[in-house]
Amino acid sequence: MRPALLPLLVAAALAPAFTVHADEAPRPKTTQELLDASLASDWRTLDPASTLYLELDSGRVVIELAPDFAPEHVGNIRTLAHEGYWNGMSINRSQDNFVVQWGDPAEEGQPRKSLGSAKAKLPAEFERKAEGLDFHALPDKDGWAPQVGFAGGFPAARDPQSGEAWLAHCYGAVGAGRDVAADSSDGSELYVVDGQSPRQLDRNITLVGRVVDGMERLSVLPRGTGPLGFYEEAAQRVPIKSIRLAADVPEAERSRLQVLRTDTPLFDAVVESRRNRRDDWYKRPAGHIDLCNISIPTRVPPADSDS
Numbered sequence: 001m002r003p004a005l006l007p008l009l010v011a012a013a014l015a016p017a018f019t020v021h022a023d024e025a026p027r028p029k030t031t032q033e034l035l036d037a038s039l040a041s042d043w044r045t046l047d048p049a050s051t052l053y054l055e056l057d058s059g060r061v062v063i064e065l066a067p068d069f070a071p072e073h074v075g076n077i078r079t080l081a082h083e084g085y086w087n088g089m090s091i092n093r094s095q096d097n098f099v100v101q102w103g104d105p106a107e108e109g110q111p112r113k114s115l116g117s118a119k120a121k122l123p124a125e126f127e128r129k130a131e132g133l134d135f136h137a138l139p140d141k142d143g144w145a146p147q148v149g150f151a152g153g154f155p156a157a158r159d160p161q162s163g164e165a166w167l168a169h170c171y172g173a174v175g176a177g178r179d180v181a182a183d184s185s186d187g188s189e190l191y192v193v194d195g196q197s198p199r200q201l202d203r204n205i206t207l208v209g210r211v212v213d214g215m216e217r218l219s220v221l222p223r224g225t226g227p228l229g230f231y232e233e234a235a236q237r238v239p240i241k242s243i244r245l246a247a248d249v250p251e252a253e254r255s256r257l258q259v260l261r262t263d264t265p266l267f268d269a270v271v272e273s274r275r276n277r278r279d280d281w282y283k284r285p286a287g288h289i290d291l292c293n294i295s296i297p298t299r300v301p302p303a304d305s306d307s
Contacts, residue, residue: 031273034266035297042266043258043299044153046212050074051246052081053255054214056091057239061214062255063174066154068133069167070125070208073176076187077208079118081245085188089113090237094221095229097195101177103188105237115188124182125206127166130158135165136263138271140288144168144199148291150262154210155291157202167207170197170292174209194219197292212298213257260297270297 029037046064054061067074080086086102093101106112135158137149145157148168155173158165167173170193177189185206192211211218226232246254260267271294276285 028278029269029273030279031270034269034273035260035299038260038266040301042261042264043301044261045258045301046246048246048249048254049078050209052077052209053242053244053246053249055241055243056217057241058217059214060255061217062212062257063209064153064212064259065209066152066167066207068152069128069154069156069165070176070206072119072122073125073185073187073206073208076118076122077190078245080115080188081243082248083116083118084242084244085113085116085118086240086243088242089240091218091221091240092224092237093191093228093230094194094224094238096223098193098198098229099191100194100218100221101189101191102238102240103177103190105234115186118186118188120186122183122186124178124185126182126203127164130160130163130165133158133165134263136267138289138291138294140275140290142291144202150267150294150296153259153262153296155294157291166203168197168291169193169199169201169207170210171195172211172215173207174211175201176206176208178205192218197290199292212259212296213255256300258299258301260299262296 050065050067052063052065054063065074065077089102090105091100091102092105093099104112133151135149135151135156137147142148142157146159146161148155148157150156151165155168155170156165157168173193175191176185176187177191178185187208190208221238222236223229224231224236231237260270271289274294275289276287278285
């Protein structure tokens with residue numbers, strides 16, 4: 001035997017009896033496959049005391065409030081909803097690629113509806129202390145904050161150096177309109193982001209929650225033709241039947257809705273499935289995802305669910 005062949009023969013003898021081909025490697029699960037395999041503990045039911053039902057002719061919009069970030073504003077909003085403040089009002093603004101806004105349609109200088117028992121003056125709640133917040137950071141960099149991730153089911157950001165955290169202006173975020181002064185909001189004028197995420201508004205305005213269901217009923221509204229997307233004629237405004245706290249709605253009439261928790265290994269896997277798409281259609285995983293490109297799944301709980 002020639003010496004040059006000896007290493008090759010030894011290697012062949014030690015080689016496994018089979019070959020694993022690249023196309024036989026386990027295929028990563030898709031987002032839907034991950035959700036299909038979820039457990040009841042991966043989901044949470046909305047708190048009726050922190051859930052708003054915005055009722056339009058087209059149907060219901062469900063909004064989850066964020067008392068951990070804006071307790072004063074959420075308290076006022078609860079009072080306004082409980083006392084029927086918005087009932088019979090209207091959506092008065094729909095600005096293309098920006099926001100939909102509702103509240104008292106009275107023009108500046110005209111009498112406005114009483115706030116009832118709600119407070120007329122609230123502090124600005126642009127951020128909060130990050131200490132004590134269950135924050136789950138994304139692995140990717142963000143242009144608007146040192147860290148971004150999720151806290152209690154809301155897209156959020158934080159600055160470890162200053163020790164502050166805040167909600168992010170992602171699609172579906174609900175904020176409280178204000179005047180020039182930082183503390184000029186009372187929670188009666190609310191808006192929803194329905195376009196490209198205007199993150200420049202972060203820490204400049206109080207975010208009070210986000211739409212978790214029915215966003216399509218707001219995003220399809222006709223755009224206003226006036227400045228900033230305001231409707232120029234009363235007939236263009238979109239009537240609001242009512243805005244109620246879910247806690248004030250009979251249980252049988254509440255939306256049976258659960259939201260995927262954002263503090264579980266399953267959610268981490270869902271994020272990764274969106275961050276690096278490995279569906280057959282994708283040829284190159286991105287290796288990055290923007291905070292506002294992560295949608296939080298919702299579902300109607302199955303009949304056999306014990307949660």
